Amino acid sequence: MQFISKNSPHTFKPNSVQRIMLEVLLALVPGIIAMTWFFGWGTLINIAIASVTAVVAEALVIKLRARPALPVISDFSAVLTAVLLALALPPLAPWWITVLGSAFAIIIVKQLYGGIGYNPFNPAMAAYVFLLISYPTHMTSWLQPSMLSNIELDFVQTLSIIFNGTLPTGLSWDTLSGATPLDEMFTRLDMNQMIEEIRQSALWGDFGGKGWEWVNNWYLLGGIYLLYRKVITWHIPVSVLGSLLVFSGLAYLLDPATHPYPAFHIFTGGIMLGAFFIATDPVSACTTKKGQLIYGASIGAMVFIIRNWGGYPDAVAFAVLLMNMTAPTIDYYTRPRVFGTAGKSDHE
Amino acid sequence: MSRLTQIIHAGRKLWHFHGGLHIDDHKDMSLQRPLRDAQIPDRLVIPLHQHIGELPVLKVKIGDRVLKGQLIAEAEQYVSANIHAPSSGTVIEVGEHAISHPSGLKSVCITLETDGKDEWSNELPEPMTDYQNFSTSELGQRIRWAGIVGMGGATCPSSVKLNPGPGKKINTLIVNGAECEPYISCDDSLMQNHADNIIEGIQIVMHMLSAKNCLVGIEDNKPKALQSMQSAVEKSGNNQIEIISIPTIYPSGGEKQLIQILTGKEVPSHGLPADIGIVCHNVGTLEAIYEAVILGRPSISRLVTVTGQGVKEPGNFRVANGTSIANLVAQAGGYTADADRLIQGGPMMGYTLYDDDIPLTKGANCVLVTTAEEIPSNTPAIPCIRCGRCAEACPVELLPQQLYWHARSRDFDKTQDFNLFDCIECGCCSHVCPSHIPLVQYYRYAKTEIWTKEEEKRKSDIARQRHEFRQARLERIEAEKKARLRKKKEDLENKKTSDTKDPKKAAIEAAMKRAAEKKQKMQESGVKPANTEALTTAQQKQIDEADKRRGDR
Numbered sequence: 001m002q003f004i005s006k007n008s009p010h011t012f013k014p015n016s017v018q019r020i021m022l023e024v025l026l027a028l029v030p031g032i033i034a035m036t037w038f039f040g041w042g043t044l045i046n047i048a049i050a051s052v053t054a055v056v057a058e059a060l061v062i063k064l065r066a067r068p069a070l071p072v073i074s075d076f077s078a079v080l081t082a083v084l085l086a087l088a089l090p091p092l093a094p095w096w097i098t099v100l101g102s103a104f105a106i107i108i109v110k111q112l113y114g115g116i117g118y119n120p121f122n123p124a125m126a127a128y129v130f131l132l133i134s135y136p137t138h139m140t141s142w143l144q145p146s147m148l149s150n151i152e153l154d155f156v157q158t159l160s161i162i163f164n165g166t167l168p169t170g171l172s173w174d175t176l177s178g179a180t181p182l183d184e185m186f187t188r189l190d191m192n193q194m195i196e197e198i199r200q201s202a203l204w205g206d207f208g209g210k211g212w213e214w215v216n217n218w219y220l221l222g223g224i225y226l227l228y229r230k231v232i233t234w235h236i237p238v239s240v241l242g243s244l245l246v247f248s249g250l251a252y253l254l255d256p257a258t259h260p261y262p263a264f265h266i267f268t269g270g271i272m273l274g275a276f277f278i279a280t281d282p283v284s285a286c287t288t289k290k291g292q293l294i295y296g297a298s299i300g301a302m303v304f305i306i307r308n309w310g311g312y313p314d315a316v317a318f319a320v321l322l323m324n325m326t327a328p329t330i331d332y333y334t335r336p337r338v339f340g341t342a343g344k345s346d347h348e
Numbered sequence: 349m350s351r352l353t354q355i356i357h358a359g360r361k362l363w364h365f366h367g368g369l370h371i372d373d374h375k376d377m378s379l380q381r382p383l384r385d386a387q388i389p390d391r392l393v394i395p396l397h398q399h400i401g402e403l404p405v406l407k408v409k410i411g412d413r414v415l416k417g418q419l420i421a422e423a424e425q426y427v428s429a430n431i432h433a434p435s436s437g438t439v440i441e442v443g444e445h446a447i448s449h450p451s452g453l454k455s456v457c458i459t460l461e462t463d464g465k466d467e468w469s470n471e472l473p474e475p476m477t478d479y480q481n482f483s484t485s486e487l488g489q490r491i492r493w494a495g496i497v498g499m500g501g502a503t504c505p506s507s508v509k510l511n512p513g514p515g516k517k518i519n520t521l522i523v524n525g526a527e528c529e530p531y532i533s534c535d536d537s538l539m540q541n542h543a544d545n546i547i548e549g550i551q552i553v554m555h556m557l558s559a560k561n562c563l564v565g566i567e568d569n570k571p572k573a574l575q576s577m578q579s580a581v582e583k584s585g586n587n588q589i590e591i592i593s594i595p596t597i598y599p600s601g602g603e604k605q606l607i608q609i610l611t612g613k614e615v616p617s618h619g620l621p622a623d624i625g626i627v628c629h630n631v632g633t634l635e636a637i638y639e640a641v642i643l644g645r646p647s648i649s650r651l652v653t654v655t656g657q658g659v660k661e662p663g664n665f666r667v668a669n670g671t672s673i674a675n676l677v678a679q680a681g682g683y684t685a686d687a688d689r690l691i692q693g694g695p696m697m698g699y700t701l702y703d704d705d706i707p708l709t710k711g712a713n714c715v716l717v718t719t720a721e722e723i724p725s726n727t728p729a730i731p732c733i734r735c736g737r738c739a740e741a742c743p744v745e746l747l748p749q750q751l752y753w754h755a756r757s758r759d760f761d762k763t764q765d766f767n768l769f770d771c772i773e774c775g776c777c778s779h780v781c782p783s784h785i786p787l788v789q790y791y792r793y794a795k796t797e798i799w800t801k802e803e804e805k806r807k808s809d810i811a812r813q814r815h816e817f818r819q820a821r822l823e824r825i826e827a828e829k830k831a832r833l834r835k836k837k838e839d840l841e842n843k844k845t846s847d848t849k850d851p852k853k854a855a856i857e858a859a860m861k862r863a864a865e866k867k868q869k870m871q872e873s874g875v876k877p878a879n880t881e882a883l884t885t886a887q888q889k890q891i892d893e894a895d896k897r898r899g900d901r
Contacts, residue, residue: 001674001683001704003690005450007789009775010695010723011371011530015782017733075730117731117783233740282735287749289739331750338767339366339604339744340617 017116021076023231027222028083028277034218035087038145038211041158042091046098049162050082050089053102061111077116081105084124084277088270088317089131090142092176095162097138101127121324122284125317132312140313144178145211148202151176181209182269183313185260194257208267216272223276232280235289239296240275240303241266247304271303274316284324291327291334299323354612358568358593363612365605367741368597369776371696373569375533378655381663383537386652386679388435392460392670393707394420395447399497400504401427408458412439415469417646420458423492429505429710430495432646433469434668437462448692448706450699457707460670475644484556487641494640495710496647499632500524500535500601501693503711506633510556512622518557522610522621522628523550523564525573526594526601529694532714534651535631537664539566539573542635543580549634550589552641557627562589563610564631567596598696599774603628605743617770632713652708654680658687658717667708673715674704689723691716696775729785738777738787744770748777748787755794760801763794771795 035043058078062069082102089098105127113119132139143149153161153176157168167173179187181203188198205213226232244265251259265271279285279299286295299319306315353364396403402425414420414433421431441459446452476482476490492507512518523546527535539546550562566574577591594600594609604615606628613624621628629637632650639645648669655662660681667676673690677683691698692706693714708715738748746767754762771791778787883891 001687001690002702003700003704004688004725005700005702006689006726007786008691008693008695008697008699008773009779009788010689010691010698010700010718011779012726012784013369013780015737015780016727016784017730017782020733020735020782071728071730077733115731117733233736282733285734287734287736287739288747289736331747335747335750335766336739336745338617338746338770339608340614340619340770341767 017075017077020231021080023229024080024226024277025076025083027225027229027231028087028219030218030221031087031215031273032083034215035091038147038215039091039143040146040153041155042093042143042153042162043087045158045162046086046089046091046093047083049095049098050086050102051079053099054078054082054106057103057106058111061107062115072115075116078106078110081110081123084273085127087273088124088128090139090177092141092143092158092161093138094165097131097135101131104130117283119283120327122278122281122320125278125320128317129321132317140183141173141177142180143176145209147210148178149176179203180269180313181212182307184209185264185268186307186313189258195260196257207263208269212269213267216267219272219276223272226276226280232276233289233292235292236280236285236296237275239293240279240300241271243297243300244271244303245300247301251304251308265304265307269307269314270316274299274303274320278316279320279323284320284327286327286330286334288331288334288336290336291330294330294334295323295327298326355595357595360592362592362594362609364595365600365608365743366745367739367743367776368599368605369741369779370596371530371598371779373596374531374655375536375569377657378531378533378653378662378664379536381661383541383651383664383666384679386665386667386671386676388462388464388466388668389671389675390462391672392434392437392462392668393445393457393672394431394434394460394670395445395455395457395707395709396421396431397447397455398431398503398669398709398711399429400502401425401429401508403456404428404431406442406456406458408439408442410439410442413437414439414460415467417472417648418469419646423495423505427505427508429497430493430646431458431669432495432648433460434648434670435460435462436465436467446703446706448701448709448712450701452702472646473644476641479552479641480555487552487556490640490644491637494636494646496633496636496640497710498630499636499650499710499713500630501697501711501713502603503709506629506637509627509629510553512557512620512627516622517625518622518627519560519625520611520627521550521554521557521559521562522607522626523562523631523634524601524603524606524628525564525566525570525577525631526606527570528567528596528598528601529696529698529714530598531655531716532653532694533655534653534664534713536570536573537653538631538635538651539570540576543573543576544583545635545638546577546631547580547584547586547589548642549636549638551584551586552637553627553629553634554588559627560588564589564591565594565600565606565610566591567600568593569596598776599743599772602743602772602774604772617767647710650710650712652676652712653714654717655714656687656691656717657719657722658684658689659715660684669710670707672704673701673706673708676708676715677704677717683717684719686719686721687717688720689716689718691718695723696779697773726786727784730783732781732783732785735782737780737782741776741780743774743776744772746771748791751794752785752787752790755790758797760794760798763791764798768794768798 055073055078058073059069062072085101085105105123109121109123109126110119160166184203185198203209207213223237245262248262248265252261286292302319302322303315306318355362355364404421404423407422408414408420415436416433418433419430420433423430437460439458440461444454445457447455488507488510496506497503525535525539554562574593581589581591599605600609607615607621607626615621616623636647649666651664652667653664654676690701690704692701732749734749742748751763751766751768773788775788
C-alpha cells in the first residue's frame with residue numbers, strides 16, 4: 001500500500017491568520033459602537049468606504065502580480081487595516097479622503113513592500129499621517145460628541161455630507177465641529193491657562209473628554225478580550241499605557257497646575273486604540289518579549305513628548321511609525337538567552 | 349521572563365521549561381488492548397543501519413542457517429552496534445532494500461527466511477544474575493555485545509552512552525518514561541507490564557556508573573505506569589530510585605527538557621548530559637539492558653505501538669526486529685478504508701513513509717496510520733506575520749520567526765547566529781503557526797545546507813592542501829635536482845683546476861724531498877744512524893746469523 005508524503009509535525013493547532021484578523025475585528029466592535037453612539041453614522045460609513053477600497057485595491061495589486069487574489073483577500077488583514085484607518089478619521093471626512101487613505105495604506109504601505117508580513121510600517125498609521133500632513137483641515141474637523149451637541153444628523157444627511165459635502169440647511173461646519181479635548185487642553189495650556197481653568201469647559205467628563213473617555217473605555221474592553229483570547233500578549237499594551245502613565249504622572253507631580261492628570265492622557269485621544277490594536281500589529285512591531293516592552297514603553301514616552309511639545313494634537317500615529325523603524329534593531333539586541341548557552345547570546 | 353520556573357507537581361519540587369504545548373494525547377486508542385507478541389513473519393528484513401554511527405560488518409552469507417540470537421553483523425568501530433538474528437532461519441538475500449527513511453532511502457539488509465522453529469542459538473553468553481560482582485567494563489562489554497541502542501528513537505549505541513569517559517563523574521541517572529508524543533504508548537505499556545525488569549535494568553546501570561541516585565520521569569497522563577513503577581521500586585527496596593510524576597506537556601520527553609524538569613539544570617548548548625554529571629536512558633533501553641545482563645539475550649525485539657484511525661485494531665506489540673510495517677499492521681487488523689497517511693513515530697516528530705514494505709528496527713517505537721479526517725492535509729502556507737507564537741512555544745527559547753526569515757533567504761550564517769543548531773526539531777513552532785508555515789522543514793533544510801557546505805569546505809580544504817603539498821614537493825624536487833647539478837658542475841670545475849697541480853702528488857714529492865735532504869745532511873755531518881752503533885757481541889752474532897740465513901736463501 002502506498003501513502004502520501006508530508007513533513008512533521010503533522011498536526012496543527014486550529015489557528016490561522018484569518019482567525020486572528022477576525023478576532024481583532026470582533027474586539028473592535030465595542031469601540032465602533034461607542035464611536036457611532038457619540039459621533040453618529042459617519043464612523044460606519046467611513047468603515048464601509050475604507051473596507052471596500054482596501055479590498056479592491058488589494059485585489060488589483062495581487063492581480064497585477066499575477067497571483068490568486070482570493071486567498072490573500074480572505075485573510076481579512078486589508079479589512080482590518082481599513083477599519084483601523086476609518087476609526088482614526090473624522091466621522092464626516094469627505095469620501096475621497098477615506099478612499100485615498102485606504103488605497104495608500106494597501107497599495108503603497110503594504111503591497112509595494114510585498115504584502116502581508118513584509119511591511120515595515122503600520123499601514124493604517126502611515127496612511128493616517130499621509131492624510132494628516134496632506135489635508136490638515138479636513139483631518140482636524142472633528143464632530144462634537146452627541147452629548148455636547150443638540151444636532152442629530154440622520155443617516156441620509158451624514159451620507160450626503162460625506163459624498164456631496166453639502167450640509168443640511170441651517171447648519172454650518174462651525175456649529176457641527178468643535179475642538180477635540182486634546183486640542184482644547186494643549187491649545188489652552190499654550191495660552192498659559194491653568195488646568196483648573198481649562199477644566200471648567202463643558203468638554204470634560206470624569207477622566208478625559210466627554211464621549212472620548214467612553215470610546216476609550218470600550219476600546220479597552222476590546223483589548224481585554226484580545227488578551228483573554230491570547231490574540232495579543234500583555235507586553236505592548238501594558239508598556240505603552242504604563243510608560244505614558246509614568247511620564248504624565250511625573251509631570252503632574254512636578255506641576256499639577258500646568259500638566260493634565262495621568263488619567264486624562266489614558267482616556268483621551270487614540271491611545272487605547274493605539275495601545276491594544278495598532279502598536280500590537282505583529283508585522284511592524286518587535287517580536288521578542290523584551291523588545292516589545294522597550295518598543296511599547298518608547299511609544300508611550302513618544303506620545304507624551306509629542307502631545308506636550310509637538311505640533312500635532314495627537315501623537316499615536318507618529319509614535320508608532322517612529323518605533324516601527326527601530327523594531328528590527330530592538331529585536332536584534334533583545335534576543336532571549338537560548339537554552340544551554342551561558343551568555344545572553346553568542347554574538348554579544 | 350525567567351524560564352526556570354519552579355513548580356510543585358504531585359507534591360514534588362520540579363522545574364518548568366520554556367514554552368511547550370498541551371496537545372491531545374490520543375494514547376487511549378492503543379491502550380485498549382493488552383500487550384501482544386507479534387507473530388514472527390516468514391521473512392525478516394534486517395537492515396545493518398539501525399543506529400547512529402558506523403555500519404556493522406556482515407558475518408553471514410547467503411545460504412547460511414542462523415539461530416535466534418546469533419551474531420549476524422558485528423560492530424567493528426566504537427560507535428556502532430552488533431546485530432543478531434531475531435529468529436532462526438536461512439539467509440536468502442543480502443542486498444539493498446528500502447529502509448525506514450522519509451526519502452525511501454535504500455540500504456544493505458539481510459533477508460532471513462524464518463523456519464518457524466524460533467530456535468535459540470547455543471552460543472549465547474552466560475547470564476550475569478549477580479551483576480554486582482562484575483566490573484563496569486565487563487557489563488559494558490555485555491551491553492555492547494547485545495547491540496543495544498537508545499530505544500527512545502535516538503538509537504545511539506548504549507555502550508557509548510554508558511562510557512562517559514575519564515574525568516566525567518556521573519551522579520544522576522535520569523530515566524525517560526515521559527513518552528510525550530501523542531498516540532505513542534509503547535513505553536507506557538512496557539512500564540505497566542515489565543516494571544520489575546526496568547527497575548533491575550536501572551540498578552545495573554547505576555552500578556555501572558556508580559550513580560548516587562536515579563530519577564524516573566513519567567508524565568502524569570500515565571497513572572497506571574506510575575503506579576506499577578512505584579510498586580516495582582518498593583519491591584526492589586532501592587531507595588535511591590525515585591519515580592516522579594511530571595506535568596503532561598510536550599516535549600517533556602526531550603532529553604534536555606526532561607533533565608531540566610527533574611533537576612533544574614541545563615545541558616550546555618552543543619554539550620552532553622554527561623557534562624553536568626547526568627546520563628539519561630529510555631525505559632525501553634533499560635529493559636533491553638536487563639535482558640542482556642540478567643538473561644544473556646541480545647536486543648532483537650522491541651515494543652511498537654500501532655495506532656491511529658487508519659488501523660482497525662490499534663495496540664502495542666512486541667515485534668521482532670526486521671518485521672515489515674505491512675505485516676505488523678496486518679496483525680493489528682489491517683488498514684481501514686480511509687487510511688491516508690503512514691507515519692513512523694508520532695505526529696509531532698515522526699516522518700511519513702510512502703510505502704509500507706519497510707522493516708521495523710531497534711529505534712522504531714510507533715507506526716501511526718491516520719485518516720484525512722484525523723489529520724487533514726496542511727492548508728497552504730501564507731507569509732509569516734511575525735506574531736511570535738512560535739517563540740512562545742519554543743522549548744529552547746529560540747526565535748523561530750527570525751530563523752525562518754534567514755533560512756528562507758539562505759542566509760545560513762545568520763541562522764547559526766540565531767542558534768539554529770540548538771533546535772531539537774520538536775515541531776512546537778510549526779504546530780502553533782497561524783500561517784501554517786512548515787518551519788521545522790526550513791530548519792532541517794538550513795542544517796543540511798550548512799553540513800553540506802562544511803563537508804564541501806572540508807573536502808576542498810583537503811584538496812587545496814594536497815595541491816599545495818604537491819606543489820611544494822615538486823618545487824623541492826626541482827630545487828634538489830638543481831642543487832645536485834650545480835654541485836656536480838662545481839666538482840667538475842674543481843677537478844679541472846687541480847689537474848695542473850695534484851695536491852696528493854705534491855705532498856708525496858714534498859715528503860720525499862724532505863727525506864732526501866735529511867739523509868744528505870746526516871752524511872755531511874758524518875752522523876750515522878744510532879741503532880747500528882756500539883752493538884754487543886751477542887747482538888752482532890745475531891745479525892751475522894741473520895745475514896748468513898739471508899745468504900743461504
